[in-house]
Amino acid sequence: MKTLITGANKGIGFALAQNLGHRGYEVLVGARNETRGQEAVEKLKAEGINAEFVKVDLDDLNQLTSLSALTDIDLLINNAGISGNIHSDKGHLDMEKSAFDYSNSDLEETIKTNFLGTHAVITELLPHSLTENAKIINITVPVSQEYWMPLAYVTSKAAQNAMTFAFGHQFKKDKSQKQIFAVMPGAVATDLNGAKVGDSPFVKSPEETAQMISKFIFDNKNHNAQIINFDGTIYDNYEPGLRNKVIKDVAKNGLKRKFKK
Numbered sequence: 001m002k003t004l005i006t007g008a009n010k011g012i013g014f015a016l017a018q019n020l021g022h023r024g025y026e027v028l029v030g031a032r033n034e035t036r037g038q039e040a041v042e043k044l045k046a047e048g049i050n051a052e053f054v055k056v057d058l059d060d061l062n063q064l065t066s067l068s069a070l071t072d073i074d075l076l077i078n079n080a081g082i083s084g085n086i087h088s089d090k091g092h093l094d095m096e097k098s099a100f101d102y103s104n105s106d107l108e109e110t111i112k113t114n115f116l117g118t119h120a121v122i123t124e125l126l127p128h129s130l131t132e133n134a135k136i137i138n139i140t141v142p143v144s145q146e147y148w149m150p151l152a153y154v155t156s157k158a159a160q161n162a163m164t165f166a167f168g169h170q171f172k173k174d175k176s177q178k179q180i181f182a183v184m185p186g187a188v189a190t191d192l193n194g195a196k197v198g199d200s201p202f203v204k205s206p207e208e209t210a211q212m213i214s215k216f217i218f219d220n221k222n223h224n225a226q227i228i229n230f231d232g233t234i235y236d237n238y239e240p241g242l243r244n245k246v247i248k249d250v251a252k253n254g255l256k257r258k259f260k261k
């Protein structure tokens with residue numbers, strides 16, 4: 001069994017590498033920086049894990065084409081990501097930062113890394129590198145919570161979440177055995193947000209988070225096209241009200257009629 005984890009040199013990605021490595025997975029440590037990636041590989045090897053560095057730079061779409069040479073990946077974990085300039089003069093993780101304080105380049109940079117880069121990793125691996133029953137897991141966040149809506153970050157993750165649904169539905173349509181789903185881990189103490197375990201009762205360690213994510217990977221349920229919250233709540237749609245209305249309309253009038261002029 002083989003897994004590729006992007007951004008596996010630290011934080012949640014490294015904890016997942018340890019967790020899956022101890023379950024017997026061969027771990028491909030995806031990292032953009034070779035020195036940081038190799039350091040993570042050495043730490044994993046010291047724990048008896050079969051690990052290898054693979055360069056994954058989400059900001060370099062040309063570099064990502066090299067991933068198509070990989071083979072037999074059972075688990076692809078799209079973990080690498082950036083927070084998209086959530087800092088302000090009030091602090092590292094400014095929960096109150098105004099949505100109007102994000103520049104176009106904040107949006108461009110964050111969407112490029114979190115969405116376009118992740119999209120490219122998946123599409124490079126899809127044709128030949130994944131096993132028939134492979135699972136693709138995206139690490140994500142809720143994107144419309146009033147208490148925390150950093151514009152660049154949630155916009156990039158919303159696009160990623162839409163991709164999770166779209167690719168999941170395509171797998172179903174194609175009768176593929178593959179699955180793609182996303183997990184929302186909640187607040188985790190990592191460099192991404194500068195939070196520490198104990199800052200609040202909600203902040204988890206990366207190790208606890210890896211354990212929670214792996215529970216969903218190995219629960220023998222089909223999670224294709226779902227977004228799973230850390231407490232197990234499952235979302236399969238962003239607009240349930242809209243879906244119900246459209247489905248009722250289509251059931252009543254038929255699909256063709258909806259598109260008639």
Ligand SMILES: NC(=O)c1ccc[n+]([C@@H]2O[C@H](COP(=O)([O-])OP(=O)(O)OC[C@H]3O[C@@H](n4cnc5c(N)ncnc54)[C@H](OP(=O)(O)O)[C@@H]3O)[C@@H](O)[C@H]2O)c1
Nearest residue numbers: 007011012032057058059079080081139187188190191192
């Ligand atoms: N922490 C949380 O509370 C939380 C909550 C929900 C979701 N998440 C998600 O969890 C994932 C992991 O975050 P984390 O909290 O573990 O953060 P982290 O400790 O900052 O780790 C982020 C990882 O992503 C890598 N990365 C960043 N930009 C990259 C790029 N352009 N190409 C390749 N790798 C890149 C980093 O590599 P470098 O070391 O080279 O920078 C690092 O390995 C992210 O997708 C994040 O959105 C986190």
